[in-house]
Amino acid sequence: MSDTNERPGQLPIGVFDSGLGGLTGVHAIREALPNEDILYLGDTARVPYGTRSPQTVMRYARGCASALVRRGIKMLVVACNTVSAVAIETLQSELAVPVLGVIAPGARAACRSTRSNKIGVIGTTGMIASGAYAREVARVNSTAEVFGVAAPLFVPLVEEGWLEGEVPRLATHRYLTQLANHRIDTLVLGCTHYPMLRVVIEHVAHDVLGPDARVIDSAEATAHELRETIGTAVPRAEEIRQGRLHLMVTDLPQAFAGAAARFLGHAVDDVEVIDL
Ligand code: DGL
Numbered sequence: 001m002s003d004t005n006e007r008p009g010q011l012p013i014g015v016f017d018s019g020l021g022g023l024t025g026v027h028a029i030r031e032a033l034p035n036e037d038i039l040y041l042g043d044t045a046r047v048p049y050g051t052r053s054p055q056t057v058m059r060y061a062r063g064c065a066s067a068l069v070r071r072g073i074k075m076l077v078v079a080c081n082t083v084s085a086v087a088i089e090t091l092q093s094e095l096a097v098p099v100l101g102v103i104a105p106g107a108r109a110a111c112r113s114t115r116s117n118k119i120g121v122i123g124t125t126g127m128i129a130s131g132a133y134a135r136e137v138a139r140v141n142s143t144a145e146v147f148g149v150a151a152p153l154f155v156p157l158v159e160e161g162w163l164e165g166e167v168p169r170l171a172t173h174r175y176l177t178q179l180a181n182h183r184i185d186t187l188v189l190g191c192t193h194y195p196m197l198r199v200v201i202e203h204v205a206h207d208v209l210g211p212d213a214r215v216i217d218s219a220e221a222t223a224h225e226l227r228e229t230i231g232t233a234v235p236r237a238e239e240i241r242q243g244r245l246h247l248m249v250t251d252l253p254q255a256f257a258g259a260a261a262r263f264l265g266h267a268v269d270d271v272e273v274i275d276l
Pocket of ligand 1: 017018019021022047048049050051079080081082083124127155190191192193
């Protein structure tokens with residue numbers, strides 16, 4: 001990775017998540033900004049975060065963020081809704097680089113999408129308990145209602161690669177049925193692992209919530225906002241070469257490489273293990 005001070009635009013964008021989920025964000029950022037280098041950290045030694053207390057998530061988040069900042073990054077994308085829900089303001093005030101979370105962009109995209117002013121959000125237990133989407137939606141649209149449902153089985157399904165078939169379908173059905181009476185027209189995937197289950201979730205959402213229900217991916221919404229804003233507070237990479245991706249984890253690099261290939265759509269051969 002390039003880390004020259006003379007060309008700060010060439011520093012990578014740092015991205016982290018508890019594990020694999022943030023790779024949906026990486027995929028979206030690479031589509032939106034193909035020239036940018038990305039330094040990714042998946043905290044595979046401590047995944048999942050979504051079942052832990054806000055204090056623990058905050059401690060883990062500080063560890064991941066400092067490891068990336070020490071390596072040299074021009075900005076940090078917190079590609080984890082659970083961390084974004086409890087730690088984004090702290091990270092923004094403590095770190096010397098700009099920090100972007102996934103919840104505010106996801107909430108703004110949901111507000112643009114909804115016609116009924118009723119938005120559903122699925123996410124980890126910790127993220128749903130935080131009420132973070134309702135707060136962010138209220139900043140944009142004070143009349144919109146947000147209904148959250150925790151979907152804790154989705155992260156282990158994704159980490160195990162169970163992305164289709166009866167088990168994810170039945171789990172999705174059970175979770176979305178809890179939203180069926182609220183007449184929502186927009187469903188936010190409020191966890192960066194969930195886009196890997198998007199085909200199943202969309203299918204069930206159309207059955208349970210109605211054929212016009214729209215699904216919003218918070219990681220994709222974040223990448224779109226990044227494409228619009230990069231070049232102002234954060235310098236752009238030069239447009240002369242393809243951006244590089246460097247992957248780091250805190251445990252099990254081989255298992256991560258196999259699963260990462262599914263997320264990214266290409267083989268992954270080099271994953272570095274770091275200690276936080
Ligand atoms: N991918 C993460 C999120 O967006 C969390 C998964 C987990 O560690 O529980 O919330």
